[in-house]
Amino acid sequence: MARIPFTVLILAAALGLARAAETPAPPPAGAPPTVGTKLSAACDVPANDIANSGSLRNLGAKLARGEPITILAIGSSSTSGIGASSRSRNYPSDLRGILGKALAKAKVTVINRGIAGEVASETADRMRTEVALDRPDLVLWQLGTNDAVAHVDPSDFETTVVDTVRWLHDNGIDVALIGLQYTSRFSRDASYVAIRDALWKVADREHVLYVRRYSAMRFIAKTRAKLKMMAPDNFHLNDLGYECMAEHVAKAVVGALFVKRFRPVAR
Amino acid sequence: MARAPNSIDFWRGLALVTIAIDHIPGNFYEGWTLRNFALSDASQIFVFLAGWAVRLVLSGRKAQADPTAARMRLVRRAWTLYVAQALISAIALGILEAAAWWFDAAFIHDWLNAADFFGDPAGTTLGFLSLGTQLSYFNILPLYVALMLWAPAMAWLDARGPWLALGVSAAIYAVALAFRLNFPNWPGEGGWFLDPFAWQFIFTLGFALAGEAGLGGWARRHSRALTALAVPILVAGLLMVRFKWSPRLADLPEPRLFFIFSKTYLSPALILSMLALAATTRWVFPLVARWAGPVARWASLLGRNSLNVFCVGSVASLLAQIARYWTGGGLAVDTFLVGASVALALFTAWHTEWRASRSPS
Secondary structure, X not given: OOHHHHHHHHHHHHHHHHHHHXXXXXXXXXXXXXXXXXXXXXXXXXXXXXXXXXXOHHHHHHHHOXXXXXXXXXXXXXXXXXXXXXXXXXXXXXXXXXXXXXXXXXXXXXXXXXXXXXXXHHHHHHHHHHHHHHOOOEEEEEOOHHHHHOOOXXXXXXXXXXXXXXXXXXXXXXXXXXXXXXXXXXXXXXXXXXXXXXXXXXXXXXOOEEEOHHHHHHHHHHHOOOOOOEOOOOOOEOHHHHHHHHHHHHHHHHHHHHHOOOOOOOO | XXXXXXXHHXXXXXXXXXXXXXXXXXXXXXXXXXXXXXXXXXXXXXXXXHHHHHHHHHOOHHHHHOHHHHHHHHHHHHHHHHHHHHHHHHHHHHHHHXXXXXXXXXXXXXXXXXXXXXXXXXXXXXXXXXXXXXXXXXXHHHXXXXXXXXXXXXXXXXXXXXXXXXXXXXXXXXXXXXXXXXXXXXXXXXXXXXXXXXHHHHHHHHHHHHOOOHHHHHHHHXXXXXXXXXXXXXXXXXXXXXXXXXXXXXXXXXXXXXXXXXXXXXXXXXXXXXXHHHHHOOOHHHHHHHHOHHHHHHHHHHHHOHHHHHHHHHHHHHHHHHHHHHHOOOHHHHHHHHHXXXXXXXXXXXXXXXXXHHOOO
């Protein structure tokens, strides 16, 4: 058992180094020198704004055994990469790059199954086949924005997420939920806030790793207003936005592997 | 003169209405359609009955006199469907663009997975024309085009022996599921949302069951036993759907597609559910026709004109999506939108027949 946190520590450190090597700008002064927290200067946000903790038991075990890991990135336009300068610049491919360097000894495969415009219930249906066929160890499910825009009832949305998360857990597959993006247009939209809160609530109740995309993006928007993270439509992300998203997801995943040592696994 | 209301048209009509409701995400009535109570959904009924309808077309007196010409007309039908698909896709893209502009909401370009088109219109136009790019919810017509190109071969095989078409169809289906064969998406990744190699099987099953010989004859001779068998299948499906049960992946042998509930690859459980529905619902139409005549007549009217109704319904569902975004939805809005969509579908069907009745031929 002791091998798991050790491996993860190494991975976390490697992740930090890999990011630091790629980005010449140093992190802002005063950032705690914890392993795995080194984000690029543009994407740096407080740890609290990146993720809520959750366990990734299956992934940790696989890594400890030195087995190759498969990650299924599923969701809507933020996963398929609408707004990026090319098809290959989406967050899952950035993530593959980051994790590939960080987990130099593990073979990491990231599968992208994003379909723009989908609401969560449609993605959930599709996921059952994708998961059965692709056999991922971790599912990164980006969701919520289209449900908010389509005015899906928050309690229906909640049911969809809970059912799917439990199904994944029952099948021994880890899952991380990746929340809605921050955009000034929807910052006061009741439906948007309701779906965002529902997702947060579900993640908390089901002990699922939850990437707080809204908080992270809002932090960057408020503190580095000149930084362009959004595509010209002010709704989708651009290359930098996807790069930050990938960094935040990578940090959340590595952080969740690390935190396992201190917390009992909750199911 | 339009044919009298009948069971096939009636169920096709209901399936069309159900598909339209299923294609308005988040609407209240979405929770009450077939897919919430059975493993199969309305699209499987529609394709099954499309196969059934091909049998009816080919067993008409004119078709019997010249089978080759009748089969060639199916190819012509494939072209009609292709044109319809191109037209409604173009209309849908136009509506999305108009709505995105009107509401100053670029994210509407994402709906129906149309974002690729607005990002790369040139490449995606080729995708639309080759059917390698399909809008979400607009996947049934491309499948239908492929099925209509299979139909002449199916009919030819069937004429050689009553079990031959079904045997070949089952073999294609089995190979498709074993090796994950699908038509490719292009220029995007992945495959068609409704895999023609898999879905041709339920189409051919509809065709075979409509016949007097082969499977159709066998099913009619054993209809009581089959109905008795179907009831537990439906109950099991209902329980699985309501209690969200599905097999544990680790317990499943290969190839998994035979054992999961995949709509894309039309896993056997979905086909079984569809067949069980067919076996147990024969009494519904006579009952409805007797006690709720208008419902039977109106649903049959929709089913008789399924292509036009489907096209108008697809566009209506998109407009309803936009209306839900604009108004915020809610029971009153959803009731109005579904009601208006059904009214529009009825008008379309009525108008199609009215126009036909006045044409000189």
